[in-house]
Amino acid sequence: MPKPDIFDLDRVTTVIKVEGTLVNETPLRVGSREEFAPGSPVDNPIIRRADGTVYIPGSSLKGVFRSFVEAYSQSAWSSGVHVCYPGVHKWVREKAPKGREAEGCDTVYCREDGVVESVCVPCYIFGWLDTAARLYVLDAPAEGSPAVGTRTMVSINRYFGGQQPGQLYTLDFVEPGARFKFRAFVYNLNFVEGEANDVKAKACQALKALFQALSRDGLFIGARKSIGLGLVRLVDARFDVYKIQGGSLVLSASRGLREVVG
Structure with missing residues (x-):
């Protein structure tokens, strides 16, 4: 029995490196889940590295990316293709x-x-049970020292629809206009130049749709998305395609964002 297409990650044939800049167009908040320090002006600080650098975790980005691809797959191939x-x-x-x-x-x-x-398209890209992921998303550190603001929030009484007395809390967020270094890698799925295999072709289509949405209108990342926080857009991105030639990874093609997503 021939080896299924999903089990081709035992060797590397193609590596696509995606590099660009994420810009938050609305206030961005990814909480650290750490308790506030005594005297802190906020009740739950945004996530930072040990050196104080603000960043967007790769896990936060990848989670949003997978949710988008799942929804896209359900819409694009409503018959016979479902999410696992x-x-x-x-x-x-x-x-x-x-x-x-x-x-x-x-x-x-x-x-x-x-x-x-x-497997279905989302699992083909992001992994599932017996299959490894093809898309790897790194943490996106902020460039320089972005401005961080604070906002006092209120708790709403669900019965009366008004403010719950004594339930004010303060959160911090990255002010709009911050720039974050975005990096991702895609293995054995050449969505830049295209694939002929059916599931790979659909996975390429889904990835192009993802980067198109991320670059044109943006996607919401982090907390408080339903009130408009966390709209992030990809700009100045490049897609470098590397292929194995003579035992080495050799640059095969390099495309700009618009060349890939249209």
Whole structure:
């Protein structure tokens, strides 16, 4: 039996390096989950590195990216392509291994031994159970020392719809216009030049749609998104395609943002 396409990460054929700048167009807040220090003007500080550098965690970016690709996949391929939700769908094969019947989804196929042979587009890009991710997103540190402001918030009484007495709290956020260094790597999925295989072609389409949305209108990152905080846009991005030639990674193509997403 030939090796399924999803198991091609045992060797490197293509590496795409994405570099650019993220600019927050509205106040940005990614909380550190640390308790405030005595005397601190805020109740929960934004996340920083040990040296005080403000940054956007790669995990925060990747989580938003995956949510976008999941929604895009459901919209673009409404028939026969679904997102994997472990515990909701079943294996396609009826002879799934005992104890694993509730894992997988209706676009995941397994042999009788339970080995996954094909996955949906989001899982193909971001990984799922038996498959590794192809997209790696690094932390995005701020350039220089961006301005950090504070905002006093109120708690709302859910019964009366008004302010809850004595429940004021203060949060800090990065003021609009800060610049963050964005870096990501994509392995064995050449979405810059295109792929012929069906699942790879769809994954390329989804990644292009992601970067198009991120660069044109932006995506919301971090906390308080529903009140307009965290709108971040990608600018000045480049996509460098490296391929294996003679045992070395050699630059094969370099494209600007507009050349890739249109």
